[in-house]
Structures are given as structure tokens and as C-alpha cells.
Amino acid sequence: MGETIVQKLFRTRLGRAVKPGEIVVADIDLAYAHDGTGPLAIDAFRELGSNTVHDPSKIRFVIDHASPSPNEGASNLQLKLRAFARENSIRIYEVGEGICHQVIPENESLKPGMFIVGADSHTVTLGAFSLFATGVGSTDFAEVMTSGKLWFKVPEAMKVTLNGCFQPGVMSKDLILRIIGDVGADGATYMSIEFQGEGVKTLSMASRMTVCNMVVEMGAKNGVFPLDEVTVKHVDTSSLNYKSVFKPDEDAEYAMSLSYRLDELEPVVAAPHNVDNVKPVKELEGLEVNQVFIGSCTNGREEDFEIAAKILSRKGVKKGVRCIAIPASRRVFLNLLRNGIIDKLVSAGCTVTHSTCGPCLGVHFGILGSGEVAVSTSNRNFKGRMGNPESSIYLASPATAAASAVEGVITDPRKLIGG
Amino acid sequence: MKIRGRIIRLGDNVDTDVIIPARYLVTHDAEVLAKHVFEDYYPEFRAKASGGAIIVAGENFGLGSSREHAVIALKHSGVKAIVAKSFARIFYRNSINLGLPALVIREAEGLDRLKDGDEAELDVANGVLTIIKTGEKFSCDKMPEFIMKIIEAGGLINYFLKENG
Numbered sequence: 001m002g003e004t005i006v007q008k009l010f011r012t013r014l015g016r017a018v019k020p021g022e023i024v025v026a027d028i029d030l031a032y033a034h035d036g037t038g039p040l041a042i043d044a045f046r047e048l049g050s051n052t053v054h055d056p057s058k059i060r061f062v063i064d065h066a067s068p069s070p071n072e073g074a075s076n077l078q079l080k081l082r083a084f085a086r087e088n089s090i091r092i093y094e095v096g097e098g099i100c101h102q103v104i105p106e107n108e109s110l111k112p113g114m115f116i117v118g119a120d121s122h123t124v125t126l127g128a129f130s131l132f133a134t135g136v137g138s139t140d141f142a143e144v145m146t147s148g149k150l151w152f153k154v155p156e157a158m159k160v161t162l163n164g165c166f167q168p169g170v171m172s173k174d175l176i177l178r179i180i181g182d183v184g185a186d187g188a189t190y191m192s193i194e195f196q197g198e199g200v201k202t203l204s205m206a207s208r209m210t211v212c213n214m215v216v217e218m219g220a221k222n223g224v225f226p227l228d229e230v231t232v233k234h235v236d237t238s239s240l241n242y243k244s245v246f247k248p249d250e251d252a253e254y255a256m257s258l259s260y261r262l263d264e265l266e267p268v269v270a271a272p273h274n275v276d277n278v279k280p281v282k283e284l285e286g287l288e289v290n291q292v293f294i295g296s297c298t299n300g301r302e303e304d305f306e307i308a309a310k311i312l313s314r315k316g317v318k319k320g321v322r323c324i325a326i327p328a329s330r331r332v333f334l335n336l337l338r339n340g341i342i343d344k345l346v347s348a349g350c351t352v353t354h355s356t357c358g359p360c361l362g363v364h365f366g367i368l369g370s371g372e373v374a375v376s377t378s379n380r381n382f383k384g385r386m387g388n389p390e391s392s393i394y395l396a397s398p399a400t401a402a403a404s405a406v407e408g409v410i411t412d413p414r415k416l417i418g419g
Numbered sequence: 420m421k422i423r424g425r426i427i428r429l430g431d432n433v434d435t436d437v438i439i440p441a442r443y444l445v446t447h448d449a450e451v452l453a454k455h456v457f458e459d460y461y462p463e464f465r466a467k468a469s470g471g472a473i474i475v476a477g478e479n480f481g482l483g484s485s486r487e488h489a490v491i492a493l494k495h496s497g498v499k500a501i502v503a504k505s506f507a508r509i510f511y512r513n514s515i516n517l518g519l520p521a522l523v524i525r526e527a528e529g530l531d532r533l534k535d536g537d538e539a540e541l542d543v544a545n546g547v548l549t550i551i552k553t554g555e556k557f558s559c560d561k562m563p564e565f566i567m568k569i570i571e572a573g574g575l576i577n578y579f580l581k582e583n584g
Contacts, residue, residue, distance in 0.1 A: 007447040023563070023565055034439070036486065037444075037485060037486065037487070039447060040447045040487055040488070043447065044576060047576045048576050048579055048580065049580060065441075065444065066444070066445060073445035073446050074445040077445060077446075077447075084546075118486055119485060120484075121483065121484055121485040121509055134539060135485045135509050136488075136509065136512065137483065137486075137487040137509060137512060137513035137516060137556055138487040138513075139487060139513065139516040139517060139574070139575050139576065140512060140513075140516060140575075142576075143575060143579070144563050146579075151565075185432055185479055185482060186432075186478055186479035186482070186505060186507070189479070189505060189507065189508060219479065219482065219507055219508060223507055274432060361441040361484075362440065362442065363441040363442050363444060363445070378432075380436070380483060382434045382436045382437065382483060383436075383437060383459070384436060384437065384440055384458070384459050384460075385436050385441075385442075387441075387442065389459040389460065412547050
């Protein structure tokens with residue numbers, strides 16, 4: 001019986017073949033935590049009686065969730081994170097450098113086939129770089145700091161075959177929302193989602209990151225893209241001698257297989273209050289919007305703001321609508337400053353802020369009022385996610401978010417593109 | 420290992436933002452987290468759980484964020500175990516790591532007979548949930564041996580200390 005990509009990743013790591021369901025212990029190449037989960041991991045590390053971090057060169061901290069700190073409690077936890085990093089020679093990315101899932105691939109040398117864990121559920125984003133990446137809790141993170149290893153159950157896999165390319169105004173966010181809508185919020189629990197097919201090569205690295213970012217919203221353990229000419233521009237392949245790892249065997253056994261033609265997809269939103277409540281934008285057109293958020297680890301990259309700026313430049317943000325735009329990292333911010341996109345966003349009436357998770361998780365700013373409606377490019381629309389259980393969140397692509405900011409109502413971006 | 424508590428019934432897709440909103444990630448004081456458990460949706464949860472509770476829930480319990488704060492808040496409120504039709508992956512792992520048994524119930528059909536407020540006993544090792552009043556028994560999937568060892572030790576930290584002690 002042939003192997004799936006994730007089986008090959010585990011085989012390469014362990015030096016022996018594995019079967020789905022098997023429990024194994026694997027060495028971790030890189031582990032990161034943020035200000036929300038890192039302090040708890042430090043407590044667990046101390047409870048373990050550990051004195052020294054196994055290999056500090058493989059650990060990173062990022063201050064991104066409550067950044068800069070909105071209150072004394074968060075400030076003190078961040079002090080704790082900084083002190084621990086200093087004492088243990090751990091690299092820490094500071095306030096304003098950006099969101100962990102963006103900062104890590106920008107600054108660290110990623111290699112295909114790596115095993116990465118992060119104390120954040122959206123660590124799955126990094127599977128875009130043809131590696132194994134998954135989210136863990138703080139105690140697991142403490143275990144990694146102590147031993148450099150972690151136990152895993154080898155997952156079953158789902159194959160998603162992509163063909164064709166997107167029509168203008170349709171983005172990879174629409175693809176992943178559509179998949180989640182089809183599969184359901186628990187339809188891929190514990191699975192590895194493996195993207196295949198001709199359509200993959202039409203997706204930029206940023207688009208692949210958006211797709212992998214949200215596989216956790218259908219319960220998946222990880223998502224992974226094949227290694228191709230797009231990937232090699234973003235990873236270190238100098239020591240790579242096992243390219244066959246990133247293709248499944250012809251007779252690999254998949255628990256589930258799906259297939260999409262990208263040119264047949266249309267803009268969609270995830271309506272309140274579940275990510276799998278996915279509907280075509282055209283069914284919700286005309287719904288009044290109070291706040292639009294463009295950013296987050298899901299959609300805070302250059303291509304996201306380029307299309308948003310293009311749409312927003314036409315008429316600007318509708319009077320009465322708040323449009324908050326947050327580049328996912330300082331590097332993205334600088335690139336957008338240099339190519340004039342920030343100018344266009346600010347001129348259009350957007351509030352552009354420093355790089356942070358921001359309104360996505362309702363801990364900080366951009367909290368909605370009771371009865372208000374937000375269109376957000378982030379990844380969760382749970383009740384109260386953006387800080388107020390009496391508000392409603394519609395998840396959408398940056399194109400749909402920008403079009404909705406321009407019209408003040410949920411709008412199909414294809415109406416504002418081209419022409 | 421047997422656990423007794425009053426049943427608290429919850430539905431499908433109970434997410435970690437609902438269990439403990441992100442605004443409380445600025446602390447990891449267990450008492451503070453427990454004080455705010457389910458505060459936006461089920462404010463009486465804490466009082467109901469305080470004498471010892473077994474949550475009986477539907478599909479995909481604990482989806483969303485990796486925040487371990489959710490398990491801490493539940494445990495410190497008085498939750499002794501969670502029985503659900505299915506669990507989200509990271510929550511399941513966090514629950515085991517903090518020594519809170521999380522079992523998948525098999526008889527999804529009979530779930531209606533598990534009433535909110537009923538006194539129940541959970542035999543964790545054998546995966547049997549019994550309603551005290553009626554004696555009716557429900558089967559759960561047994562936890563794998565490796566996971567059972569972590570639960571018996573009281574969580575991953577105690578397990579690790581025992582193994583390396």
C-alpha cells in the first residue's frame with residue numbers, strides 16, 4: 001500500500017514506515033509560542049522541574065496577540081516572556097514585528113519536511129512550505145522546550161485536487177471557505193489535508209498560506225502543499241535530497257478525496273456563528289456592514305492589500321463604515337509603504353495600524369458594538385470572537401471585504417473589479 | 420478510576436472562545452479563569468459545576484483556539500470529566516495533558532436520557548458512564564493505554580515527573 005504525504009513526512013523523520021493511528025515520538029525542528037500561550041508554557045516548564053531549555057535555537061517567542069499591551073495583566077505576562085527568553089537565550093519577536101505565522105516564515109530558514117509546532121491553532125499555516133506544522137497547547141510546548149520532542153498520532157489524510165485558475169475577484173480564501181463549508185467544522189478532524197493537482201501551481205505562496213491557515217477550522221491536524229517552483233523560492237532546499245516525499249504514492253490510501261475547479265468558484269462568506277456556515281456572497285448582498293477588518297494571519301499579506309487597495313481606490317470607504325487594515329508583519333507593512341499601497345488605503349479612508357493580531361480575537365481594539373455587523377478577512381466568526389457576543393461576523397476574502405467597505409453593504413467584489 | 424458528578428448538558432461545536440473569551444488570556448490565575456468560564460453564554464455554569472460536574476456534549480467539543488486556559492477554567496470550576504460525541508484535536512490533547520478525562524460516547528442515540536443535573540458516575544478506565552438514579556449505563560470508547568497512563572498520573576507533567584523520577 002502506498003503512502004500519503006504525511007506518512008512520508010513521518011517516515012523521513014523516524015526512519016521507518018508508519019500507519020495512520022500509530023502513536024510516535026518525533027524530534028521537533030522549530031517551536032514557537034506567543035504572548036497568549038507562552039507564559040502558561042513557562043509555568044508548565046517550571047512545573048516539569050526543567051532548568052534548561054533543551055535547545056533554545058529551536059524555540060521562538062512572538063508578541064502579537066495583545067500587542068502593544070492593552071492592560072497591566074498582559075504587560076506583566078509579556079515581561080515574564082521577555083525575562084524567560086533572556087535567561088534562556090531564546091529569540092523573541094517584539095511588539096510590532098508582526099503575527100507569529102507571518103514572522104516565522106519571513107525570518108527563519110524553513111526547510112521542506114521540517115516538523116514545526118506552535119502554541120497556536122493556526123500554526124498549520126506553515127504547511128504551505130511543504131512541511132509538517134501543527135498547533136499544540138502550552139503543556140505540549142513545555143514538553144518540547146524540555147525534551148525537544150513530542151508525541152503524535154499519525155493522521156489519516158484527505159486529498160484535495162485543484163484544477164484551473166481563479167476568475168478575477170475570486171481568491172484562495174473563497175476556496176478554503178468553500179472546502180470548509182463542504183466538509184463541515186469537524187469533517188476533517190485529526191486529518192492531514194493534502195493539496196494536489198494542476199491548479200496548485202497557480203497559487204502564490206501567500207494564497208497557499210491562507211488555505212493552510214484555515215484547515216484547522218474543519219478540525220484538521222495539518223495541511224500540506226506539494227514542493228514546486230513556487231515553494232523553492234521561499235525555502236532552503238540546500239540539504240534536500242528527498243523530493244519524492246512531497247508527492248503521494250499513486251496507490252496511497254486517502255480517507256477522503258475532494259476535487260475543485262478553481263475557475264468555477266465564486267466569492268463566498270462564512271456567516272455567523274460558525275466557520276462552516278458558508279454561503280455565496282450574492283445570497284447576502286445588501287446586508288449593512290458597520291466594520292470591515294482586512295488583516296490577520298489568514299489574509300494580511302501583500303497580495304491581500306493590493307487587491308483591497310485596487311477596489312477601495314475607486315470610491316473610498318463608505319461614510320459611516322470603519323475599515324481597519326493591518327499588515328501581518330512589519331516587512332509586509334514596509335513593502336506596502338514602498339509600493340504605494342498604504343497611501344491608497346489611507347487615502348481611501350482606512351485606519352491602518354501596526355502589525356498585530358488586532359481585532360481578530362477581540363482582546364484589544366476594534367471591538368464591535370451590540371448589534372453591529374463586521375466583514376472580516378480573519379479565520380473565526382464564533383459568537384463573541386471579536387469581543388462582543390451581541391455582534392455578527394462574516395468571514396470573507398480581502399476582495400469581498402474591500403468591496404463591502406466601499407458599498408457599506410456586503411458586496412460581490414466582481415462588480416468593482418475591472419470595468 | 421471512578422468519577423462522580425452532576426451532568427451538565429451542552430450542545431455541538433462548543434468552541435474555546437465561548438468557554439473562555441480571549442480577553443481573559445491576560446491572566447492564568449485558575450480562579451480568575453474559572454470565575455469567567457462561559458460568562459457570555461452560560462453565566463450559571465460555574466455555580467452548577469462547583470460541586471463536581473461531568474459535561475455531556477455533542478460533536479466537536481473544544482474547537483478553535485489552542486488556549487489551554489479553556490481546560491484550566493473548566494477544571495477549576497469543578498468539571499471532573501467530559502463525555503462528548505467527538506472532540507476537536509487540540510482541546511482533546513490539552514485536556515489529557517492537564518489530567519481531565521475526555522471520553523467519546525458511543526451511544527449517540529441515547530444521549531437524550533442523560534439529563535442535566537442527574538448524578539452520574541464515570542468509570543474512566545472501562546469507559547462506562549452510569550446514571551446513579553436509574554442505573555442505566557452508557558459506553559464510551561476506552562482511552563488508549565498511553566493516554567490512560569497520563570490521566571492516571573494526573574496529567575502530562577505528573578506523568579513525566581513519575582517516568583523520570
